[in-house]
Amino acid sequence: MAVQISPSILAADFARLADEAAAVPNADWLHVDVMDYHFVPNLTLGLPVVEALRKATATPLDCHLMIADPDRWAPQYAEAGAGSVSIHAEAARAPIRTLREIRSLGARAGLALNPATAVEPYEDLLAEVDMLLLMTVEPGFGGQKFLDGVLPKIRRARALIERHGGRVRLQVDGGVDLDTIGRCAEAGADVFVAGSAVYGASDPVAAVSALRAAAERV
Numbered sequence: 001m002a003v004q005i006s007p008s009i010l011a012a013d014f015a016r017l018a019d020e021a022a023a024v025p026n027a028d029w030l031h032v033d034v035m036d037y038h039f040v041p042n043l044t045l046g047l048p049v050v051e052a053l054r055k056a057t058a059t060p061l062d063c064h065l066m067i068a069d070p071d072r073w074a075p076q077y078a079e080a081g082a083g084s085v086s087i088h089a090e091a092a093r094a095p096i097r098t099l100r101e102i103r104s105l106g107a108r109a110g111l112a113l114n115p116a117t118a119v120e121p122y123e124d125l126l127a128e129v130d131m132l133l134l135m136t137v138e139p140g141f142g143g144q145k146f147l148d149g150v151l152p153k154i155r156r157a158r159a160l161i162e163r164h165g166g167r168v169r170l171q172v173d174g175g176v177d178l179d180t181i182g183r184c185a186e187a188g189a190d191v192f193v194a195g196s197a198v199y200g201a202s203d204p205v206a207a208v209s210a211l212r213a214a215a216e217r218v
């Protein structure tokens, strides 16, 4: 499947989100990190900002919910017009029901796994998702160092996805830059979240293009 680049607005200027979205017209998705001070020790933004951003940009919003009780809140993000909504397996109590609800509301359903969470127990959930999100840093903050130790899990996840028909997207998130994206692509990822590597660059458009080219070279 074609490489997709999803710049994370966590690294953008929160006072100018519409402009920051417009700054990457060559992005496939815009990654929106929702944090609640409970699932992760950080607080970012929620539904009202997602609703406002959806009106401000045509780029589909890729909402990554790092929140407690995603079963309760995730459907509202789909209703708000998110292109995809990813919930954490570690936080969901009824993931199948929630993933089905997200899909029924017209969004792509994603299942996210922390670096230390094994993918194998979730094999049977692949039928319920459009995307598997593998964290390559501990969730909560941008600008962290990529965890090389997750690479074998990316390979195993790719093998499981292929065994189930190859339909599910494999997203990596955290510390993805020009140095690490090739290793992720080689391991089987096809959707790449990049915060600092895009919004920390002097030319975000060129950064997205360079990341895409590096992933496609693999």
Ligand SMILES: O=C(CO)[C@@H](O)[C@H](O)COP(=O)(O)O
Pocket (backbone or CB within 6 Å): 008, 010, 011, 031, 033, 064, 066, 137, 138, 139, 140, 141, 142, 143, 144, 173, 174, 175, 176, 193, 194, 195, 196, 197
């Ligand atoms: O979900 C998260 C962090 O919890 C990410 O989406 C980060 O926002 C990625 O930022 P960089 O590591 O690319 O700076």
Ligand SMILES: [Fe+2]
Pocket (backbone or CB within 6 Å): 008, 031, 032, 033, 064, 173, 193
């Ligand atoms: Fe994220």
